[in-house]
Amino acid sequence: MTTPFRIWRRMTMPDLVRVHRYQSLPEQGPKVLFFSGGSALNKISRVFKQYSHHSVHLVTPFDSGGSSARLRAEFDIPAVGDLRSRLMALADETVMGQPEVYDLFTHRLAQEAKPQALKDQLNALVMGEHPLIVPIPNPMKALIQTQLAVTQSRIQEDFDLRGASIGNLIMAGGYLNNQQQLDPIVFLFSRLIKSLGEVKTTLDASLHLGVELENDDIVLGQHRITGKETCVLSSPIKRMWLNQGLRHVRPTNRFIATDRQDAIENADLICYPPGSFYSSVLANLLPEGVGRAICANPNPKVYLPNLGVDPEQRGLSLMSCIMRLVAVVSDDVNKSEAVDTGGTKAVPLLGSALDYVLLDDHYDYGDLDETQLDAMNITVIRTPLITDKPDKYDEKRVAQALLSFV
Incomplete structure (x- = not known):
């Protein structure tokens, strides 16, 4: 002992x-x-x-703004944007760390492109023909294509791809392809980029944030709390909790x-x-x-x-x-x-x-x-x-x- x-x-x-x-x-x-x-x-x-x-x-994993919000709304998944960006910050940036993979994971689709052009780019990635994926050797290339193909097959026809992070799309596909669990795809990501540190979500769960303000107002959703994507809160925050969904106050928690x-x-x-x-x-x-x-x-x-x-x-x-x-x-x-x-x-x-x-x-x-x-x-x-x-x-x-x- x-x-x-x-x-x-x-x-x-x-x-x-x-x-x-x-x-x-x-x-x-x-x-x-x-x-x-x-x-x-x-x-x-x-x-x-x-x-x-x-x-x-x-x-x-509770973010509800930016391009992560579209993936969350489409698939009811935890937010993956912060996971992806922290993994990129810890990536091995030497030749041993596969810089081609780093370039792919940090790339965003054009914000101003037309919907069909963006769909064509995503399809080129899935087919292994996009300039960003061509230099990546197998089996990494095939693994990435598999996750992107899952995302491509599951998104609705009108899904907005403008400004979408390729890394986020890969992670979303991996989540859907692994019994709706983030840990397996995060582990795969870490191996692909040779992460020099460990990154995990605190919870592997699709929850949101809720706050009560000093003036008794209730605000649901991280994107409405930060004061960056919407107006600054009208009153200081009094308390915060984890919430199930964005429409109703449904406090919850997990171990x-x-x-x-x-x-x-x-x-x-x-x-x-x-x-x-x-x-x-x-x-x-x-x-x-x-x-x-x-x-x-x-x-x-x-x-x-x-x-x-x-x-x-x-x-x-x-x-x-x-x-x-x-x-x-x-x-x-x-x-x-x-x-x-x-x-x-x-x-x-x-x-x-x-x-x-x-x-x-x-x-x-x-x-x-x-x-x-x-x-x-x-x-x-x-x-x-x-x-x-x-x-x-x-x-x-x-x-x-x-x-x-x-």
């Missing part, structure tokens, strides 16, 4: 000796787990793979799969990164079992807040964001403990919801109540994270700061 315990060490920020060691042997790098949804973390991920090939990215639980519990570091605060970061923490897995992990948990303006954070200070993040994790722990008292054996909670808030040393994030944070055993660390653009993190500095924790 093994007994887990914590080892404390003096930390240097950034720890360039440690960082250099990871950069020299990224195939032996630490398991850093990111809870994130959209594209905000893609640039950091692209740099992070230079230091570790073992990062884990749990992304939300995370065992492999997701294991990934969270065994990560060397857990990071809550920049991104839309509710629809990307907190949405990943909603599925049942996530909060308990986080608190069963004794290793560091770090929150790296947004820079600039996030429409979803209307009415929220940085201190409020920290408190809400901790509350969402704690809510799941409290529910799990209630279940445990019914007779199941509780897993010991060795860690907390949050240990560190990582901030740039000159950026104005607003006031923080560091006395209250101290009482919660949350430490604020300030270090240079911004270089040229005042509202953008420097990807290399962020990667090096995170790696200094492990």
Whole structure:
């Protein structure tokens, strides 16, 4: 029987000796787990793979906007756009990583082309005659054609292909071709592009987001929450839940799969990164079992807040964001403990919801109540994270700061 315990060490920020060691042997790098949804973390991920090939990215499948929305409406599938974009960020970009496959997966059909021209392009891809698919060797080429053929055969005649991501179309076909499960096609994608990290949805389920605002309005759908595809919300968000469908308020939830639980519990570091605060970061923490897995992990948990303006954070200070993040994790722990008292054996909670808030040393994030944070055993660390653009993190500095924790 093994007994887990914590080892404390003096930390240097950034720890360039440690960082250099990871950069020299990224195939032996630490398991850093990111809870994130959209594209905000893609640039950091692209740099992070230079230091570790073992990062884990749990992304939300709840998006309901953009080209993913058309595929969701057509097939009732989880959103695949964020999965595809994060896989591309982690792809091996050397010759060994098959750059032709990368080019195909990141290509979008023309936004202005006529419907028949777009159908012809999709057919050329299915037949293996499109210039983007011709140079891809078999058996990869045949596997891609198979998934695209499934999508082509299942879409309605009037399906809008304008601006469609080829990678999304391939993933949709793979989902439909694998008993409506995302994991098999994500695994295939990872192998095809030689992903230097692991990407999974938090839940393999076709659910949506719902929020209640401070003015008691109810809003359903990620695309209506972010303030990017529609108007900014009329009032701050009061609470959020997972919802079945977009037409009616039907709160639901699911337990995370065992492999997701294991990934969270065994990560060397857990990071809550920049991104839309509710629809990307907190949405990943909603599925049942996530909060308990986080608190069963004794290793560091770090929150790296947004820079600039996030429409979803209307009415929220940085201190409020920290408190809400901790509350969402704690809510799941409290529910799990209630279940445990019914007779199941509780897993010991060795860690907390949050240990560190990582901030740039000159950026104005607003006031923080560091006395209250101290009482919660949350430490604020300030270090240079911004270089040229005042509202953008420097990807290399962020990667090096995170790696200094492990």
